[in-house]
Amino acid sequence: MAMWKRTFGLAAAGLAAVVLASSPAAAYPNWQAVDTNANWTCQGYQSHVGSSNVNFKGCVVRNAAGESQPVLVVQNKAGVAINIEAVLSVRSLTDRHDPDVYVFRCNPSPLQPGFTRGCFGPTSANWTASLTFYFNGIADSTAVSG
Template sequence: MRQVSKALTMAAAVVGAGMLAAAPASAAPFWQPVSTTSNWHCGSTEKHAGSNNVLFQTCIVVSDSNTYAQAVLVVRNNASAAVNIEGSLTTNFGGGADCNSSKLNPGLVTGCFGPTIKVGSASPIYAYSDLKMNGISDRSTSITLV
């Protein structure tokens, strides 16, 4: 019996690892550090309705071949106190995501990354985000790539 249980555990681990490897890249629902490159295309940086010191924007990251895209909600806290954030991403290419509630300390920048989706030659693609900061909701302008 112990051998069968051990074999099932091992098989489940192998199947689980394979499923994770096949899943699209995504950090949602968790907030992650942000490091931009030339593949990042971002909408305007906006002041949040709840604070002029909390800035946010929606970005779309595209692969070098323009075959894959990923939406990102980027938040910067320029305030002198920590803020509580949570958010969501909406896209027309299946890359939407919900972002967990999290504390963002002063002076930090963080991002919530939606899944990486194969977009092929789909055009245009767009994304926008909603950010709740200390209980106050606000929506970014959308970013559209043609």
């Protein structure tokens, strides 16, 4: 019985390591609170085509290993809640002859007045990303590279 528990425990630990190692370091599919620091490089805010009270910008967050991740940051300056969602199309530039494109979606979510949230993409070494932001169903976009 002890041998079975040890074997099962090792197998479970190995499976967990594989799952965790294969998961990208990102917060999608849910919107997250944004807390910028010196590791963040962001564009200036731009107004969404649907409202001058809804702003967004693209950011790049770098880590100590030299990798980075795209983030779409959304700010609601309107006096009412809005509905937001995003699509991040991230193109790997590691192999220039066969670049891979990965699509990440942040789920539709309400954004209350005065709040700021971010849609975080995956962490990798060399990429470019198209960030499409949907506010009440209307699309607008920007792009960043890391």
